[in-house]
Amino acid sequence: MAKKKSAEPPKLGARERQILDAVYHFGRASVSDVRSRLNDPPSYSSVRTMMGILETKGFLRRDREGVRHLYSATRSREKAGRSALTHLMSTFFEGSPSKMLAALLDDSSCRLSDEELADLQRSIDQARKQGN
Secondary structure, three states, X not given: OOOOOOOOXXXXXXXXXXXXXXXXXHOOEOHHHHHHHOOOOOOHHHHHHHHHHHHHXXXXXXEEEOOEEEEEEOOOHHHHHHHHHHHHHHHHOOOOHHHHHHXXXXXXXXXXXXXXXXXXXXXXXHHHHOOO
């Protein structure tokens, strides 16, 4: 029986997110490049394996340049971030954007400047105009 494709994007583990962040940093990155950006990096072969898994999941694309394999992200950082936020919202905030935003605003470690608060207000005003 064929496996059904899920409409939900595949989940990423903490190390996979770190690897993606490193690839975003470089634009195109080798396994060695990625290892250089990781705290307490696993072995070369472990990172290579994880990058292969990210390629299989559709997050990375691999190109060959001479003998090196270079990886690049298949999605913009913004699109990947939106997908992660959607997952976070559905998992921890009952799918409610207002609950998620309220949690951020209530978090004492998340101090927003007056400029950031004004930016948020503009975004809220824009959403109201668009009927969201």
